Structures are given as structure tokens and as C-alpha cells.
Amino acid sequence: MSQPPAPVLGPRNTSRIQERHRNLAGLLLIGLVVLAAVLRFWRLGDWGFEGDEIYTLRDSLRPRLTNPRPLIYFLNHFLIGPLMPLNELGLRILPALFGVLAIPAFYLVARRLFGTRAALFGTLLLAVNPLHVYQSQYARYWSLVVLMSAVYPYAIYVGVRERNAGWLTLGLITAVLAVLAHPVSLLLMGGLALFLLLQLRRDTVRDLWRHQGVRWGALVLVILAVIAGARSISLLENWIAAHDAKTWVPDRVFPERRPPIIKQLGIFLAFAEGLTLPVTLLGALGICQLWQREDRSKALLLACLFAFPVLFILAVSFRVAVSPTYFLPAAPVIFLAAGLFLSRLADVDLGLRPRWLVPAALTAVVLIPGVPTLISQYRDGRRFDFRGAAQWLEPRLAPGDRILSEQYRLIKHYLPGLPVEAIPQDTASMMRAVRALHRSGEEPALWLVAPAPSHAFRGNLKRGGVLGWIYENCQLRNTLGVSRIDFRQQYLQVYRCPPAKSGAIEPAEELQPSEQVRVPAGRVQR
Numbered sequence: 001m002s003q004p005p006a007p008v009l010g011p012r013n014t015s016r017i018q019e020r021h022r023n024l025a026g027l028l029l030i031g032l033v034v035l036a037a038v039l040r041f042w043r044l045g046d047w048g049f050e051g052d053e054i055y056t057l058r059d060s061l062r063p064r065l066t067n068p069r070p071l072i073y074f075l076n077h078f079l080i081g082p083l084m085p086l087n088e089l090g091l092r093i094l095p096a097l098f099g100v101l102a103i104p105a106f107y108l109v110a111r112r113l114f115g116t117r118a119a120l121f122g123t124l125l126l127a128v129n130p131l132h133v134y135q136s137q138y139a140r141y142w143s144l145v146v147l148m149s150a151v152y153p154y155a156i157y158v159g160v161r162e163r164n165a166g167w168l169t170l171g172l173i174t175a176v177l178a179v180l181a182h183p184v185s186l187l188l189m190g191g192l193a194l195f196l197l198l199q200l201r202r203d204t205v206r207d208l209w210r211h212q213g214v215r216w217g218a219l220v221l222v223i224l225a226v227i228a229g230a231r232s233i234s235l236l237e238n239w240i241a242a243h244d245a246k247t248w249v250p251d252r253v254f255p256e257r258r259p260p261i262i263k264q265l266g267i268f269l270a271f272a273e274g275l276t277l278p279v280t281l282l283g284a285l286g287i288c289q290l291w292q293r294e295d296r297s298k299a300l301l302l303a304c305l306f307a308f309p310v311l312f313i314l315a316v317s318f319r320v321a322v323s324p325t326y327f328l329p330a331a332p333v334i335f336l337a338a339g340l341f342l343s344r345l346a347d348v349d350l351g352l353r354p355r356w357l358v359p360a361a362l363t364a365v366v367l368i369p370g371v372p373t374l375i376s377q378y379r380d381g382r383r384f385d386f387r388g389a390a391q392w393l394e395p396r397l398a399p400g401d402r403i404l405s406e407q408y409r410l411i412k413h414y415l416p417g418l419p420v421e422a423i424p425q426d427t428a429s430m431m432r433a434v435r436a437l438h439r440s441g442e443e444p445a446l447w448l449v450a451p452a453p454s455h456a457f458r459g460n461l462k463r464g465g466v467l468g469w470i471y472e473n474c475q476l477r478n479t480l481g482v483s484r485i486d487f488r489q490q491y492l493q494v495y496r497c498p499p500a501k502s503g504a505i506e507p508a509e510e511l512q513p514s515e516q517v518r519v520p521a522g523r524v525q526r
Helices: 011-041 053-061 071-080 090-114 116-127 130-136 142-149 152-161 165-181 183-199 202-209 212-248 262-275 277-293 296-316 324-345 357-380 386-396 408-414 427-435 466-473
Strands: 402-405 420-422 446-451 475-480 492-497
Touching (some): 053 071, 053 408, 071 090, 090 116, 090 130, 090 324, 116 324, 130 142, 130 262, 130 324, 130 357, 142 165, 142 324, 165 183, 183 324, 262 324, 277 296, 296 324, 386 475, 408 420
Parallel strands (some): 402 446
């Protein structure tokens, strides 16, 4: 028996349905923004400084135009400094704010490129991504880099393709801000240039070149490209020189050297693991689906914007140590493509009702691997507790004691005026440090603050080297940290060299009545 024909909707009904969809999308976006704000501002100032946050404090107190990434420092100095102290909370206000602003900015760009539903899926993946949440709670510039990188290359693309002056202006302004946030953002321009070379045909170029405005515009772009190239080469040389100096005088334990290709593979996998591997895989599938079934031009754009920065950074890594965070300008590509894939999956009729059940289930499966890291973020901030180590050390230090620490500038910040140095990378230097302490009439100690051995993506003290020397000559006095439910463990260990004399037992702290454990009658506490 034939099915009755579907009712034909009039213009009024169609406009009502579209308005209802717009209202629903607006409500969902507001919900995602609120969720992102809660995830990024919750416990924002609870943890001490860690890693490069100490450099943000230094450069925000005395910002310089000669700094290659001055934007966040000037914003901290002139916007946050007059309102509140530049402490752990103050320096993280703007990164958290930029992390929240990335949600509506990403949505607007994604909706313009791929539609509302794809934009909502991609925005959801970005809002709860543990790497983006972490960078939004980290007092550096990376959440600002992601915000600007989620806008400027795509705004330039839309502005040029649709001859829209508003979008083109937005793209150019955000491009300048992105480069001022961190020069690595400039690599997306290389992706755009590669896309342009692969996309334009000779006859198209010949037709465009006939217009005088195009010729003048091309001249301006060439001049700007030369200036940016010269500036980039200078920054790259300074960057390599700075990393070489840091390698010789390290302030942290660096990962052991790996052979070429294995090293580059490890760097990329660390980045993909930060985005979560399912999201990265969906992004790759989204680009493939876009290339085979929809718009090859947009697929090529996404591929170029991802491949050029990633391959450039991997090429540089053959010469100098790089961090997976340098890939972050390319991260919006993955969220755009992954959202597009989930949106197109919702169009496939697999016979299950309601239709949204399959994409919703797949979205849940994709998000689940990041949940342990996201929950753990609020247990320890994904940070070593150097502030806690300094507070524990302070009452135990005697005159003449010295401290060797990973990220020693953090301990020096929390214990100002005390001698704090980096942990040497060889046992001979450790022995010299111990011998230099011994003077007549004094019994000074050498205190070591180092991370406990952990996962392969992080630098660890090598067994049998400095770590073996510490085990044989020092005494473990304290371990600071909170257990996490993912594979990352941020435990910090404090050693005393030489060990404390036997008998020098510190009295246990008395428990408050509310903290004492009551043993029921008839039971023995063991």
C-alpha cells in the first residue's frame, strides 16, 4: 500500500520551524558557554605556580615591546594589575576568559563554514576538551593563541572567497593579535599560502592580475610577507639559541634523547593524546568525508591549515627541543572537522529512532576517554606542588642548607633569599654540591626537590644515574601530590642529603578531636 504524500509546509510554517531551530541553537550555545566558564574558572587560583607560569609573572611585572610574544604580558600589566595582585589567581584570569571566549568565536566561524549542527558538535568537543581546559587554567598565552587561531585563517578565507570586507578585516586584525600572542600562530599563514598555491588556476590568476587593485594588493602582501619572513627567521634563530642555552643550563628534567622519527612521532602523539585520540581520528575522518562528498576546497583548506604548522614544527624538532603545545594553532581544524563528521552522521538513516541516537552515542564514546583527565584537572591542576614543597621545607631548613630543585625558579620564588639551584644532570656535580657544604663546626644539608618517575611523555631522572645516586646517598623525606584517575601522576619528592641521623625523630602532629579516628569497642585497630 502506498504511503500518503508528505504534507507541504507553507512559507509561514517553514519560517516558524527555522526560528525554532535558531532559538534552540542559541540556547544550546548559551549552555555550552556556561559549561565552558564553569570548567575553566572552577578552582582557578587554588594551585601554586608551575612550569613557565613563573616567566609570565616576571614578564607581566615588567612587560617589554621587544618580547616576541608581548600581548598577554601587557594585558596582565595594564588590565589585571590595577585591579588585583598578579598572583596565582590574577595571572590566570585572562587565560580562563580567553578560553571561554573561544567557545562562541569557534561556533560562529564553524556555523559560517559548515552549518549550525556541525558548529554545535564541534563547540561541544572544544568546550569539554581537557587540553583546552588545562591551557585555560594555565598562566600563559596558549588559550589566547587558540582563540585567535580559531578565527583569523577562516575569516580571511571567507572574506576573500565571498569578497566580504567585514570578514577580511576581522581576519587581518585577529591575525595580528595571534602573532602578538605567540609567533607560532604565523604558521597558519603558511597554511593559507599553501592552500592558495594549490587552489588557484593559471587562468584565474591571469584574470585577477588584470585588475589594478589586485596588483597593488599583491605588492602589499609580498612586502608584508618579506617583513614577516625576516622577523620569523630572527625569532627562530633566537628561539633555537635560547633552547640550546636551556639545554646546557636546564631548569627542569628533560626527556631522554630519542632517535629521529621516533622523537617526532612521540611529539605528535603527545599532542593527539591531549586532544584525545578519538577526537583526532574523527577530525581526520571529517576531512576525508568533506573531500570525497562535499567541498574539496574546504577540505583542502583544513588539510593545509593543519599540515603546514605540524610539519614545520616537526622539521624544527630535528634541530631543537619543541613542545606539543606549539601545535595548538592547528587544533581548531580538528574540532571543526570532527564536528562536521558528527553532523553528517546524523543525516544517515540507520533505522534507529530517534535519528539523533547514533550521533549522540558516538559523541559520548568520543568524550569518555577525556573524562578521567578532566576530572583529575580539579584534583591537582595537572601541576607539581612546588608551593607546597617550599612551605614544607621552610621550617626544616637550617643555616647553610642548600636546595637543588627541578624548576628551581619556582622554589626560589616561594623561598626568596635562599640559595636554590637547578638539579645537576650528572653524579659528579652532585658530589661536588655535597662536598661544598661541609665546613668545620657545621652540618648543613642538601635538599633535593624532584618529580617522582612517571609516564613516558614527561622527563624523568634516569635510573642508575642521578636518580641512583639520590637513592644511595639521600633520604626521602616527603612526597607531595594528589592521586589522579588518569595515567598522569604529578607527585613531587623531597630528599635530604645526607640522611638525617637516627634518633632525630620529629614528633607527630596531634590530631584535632574532629580528626581522630574512633575505633568501635571489640575491634582492634591495626
